[in-house]
Amino acid sequence: MKxxxxxxxxxxxxxxxxxRTYLNEYKNLMQLLRExxxxxxxxxxxxxxxxxxxxxxxxxxxxxxxxxxxxxxxxLIKMGINHPLIRLSCQILVSxxxxxxxxxxxxDDAI
Ligand code: FES
Numbered sequence: 001m002k003x004x005x006x007x008x009x010x011x012x013x014x015x016x017x018x019x020r021t022y023l024n025e026y027k028n029l030m031q032l033l034r035e036x037x038x039x040x041x042x043x044x045x046x047x048x049x050x051x052x053x054x055x056x057x058x059x060x061x062x063x064x065x066x067x068x069x070x071x072x073x074x075x076l077i078k079m080g081i082n083h084p085l086i087r088l089s090c091q092i093l094v095s096x097x098x099x100x101x102x103x104x105x106x107x108d109d110a111i
Contacts, residue, residue: 008060008098010039012105021094029098030090032055033105052079054089055106061103062107065097 004020004096009018012032017030017037022091030043033054045051049071068076086106092098 006083006096006099008101008103010105012039013107021098023095024093026094028090029056029092029103032094033089033103038106040106043090043104044106045090049075049088049091052076052088053083056087056089057071057104057106058085058087058092058101060071060101061092061097062099062101063095063097065092066097075078 003022006021006023008019008020009016010019019036021032021093026035028047030047031054033039034042041053043051043054045053047054052075068087068091068092072088075088076086089103
């Protein structure tokens with residue numbers, strides 16, 4: 001497997017970032033976004049799926065990453081969010097399921 005074989009785009013506040021990564025370079029997508037997009041206050045619970053501060057809107061994610069499990073569905077319901085493309089980035093692993101996807105980081109203001 002090539003070192004950088006997963007490519008996808010990230011949109012945040014009118015800016016687009018082109019991400020190159022590889023399988024399991026980061027523990028999850030939230031940690032990748034924190035480091036590569038330099039987000040303050042993003043992922044406050046460190047990935048337990050309970051704080052809801054790592055919201056993204058996804059487009060083009062494939063495979064098992066489309067499935068919500070663990071704490072994700074309950075946290076989103078508590079936040080009043082019921083949309084299949086709005087996700088907690090901490091619950092998505094860095095895998096080939098992200099290749100060619102488009103991720104939009106959701107601001108607190110946008111909810
Ligand atoms: S980091 Fe807290 S829900 Fe994702």
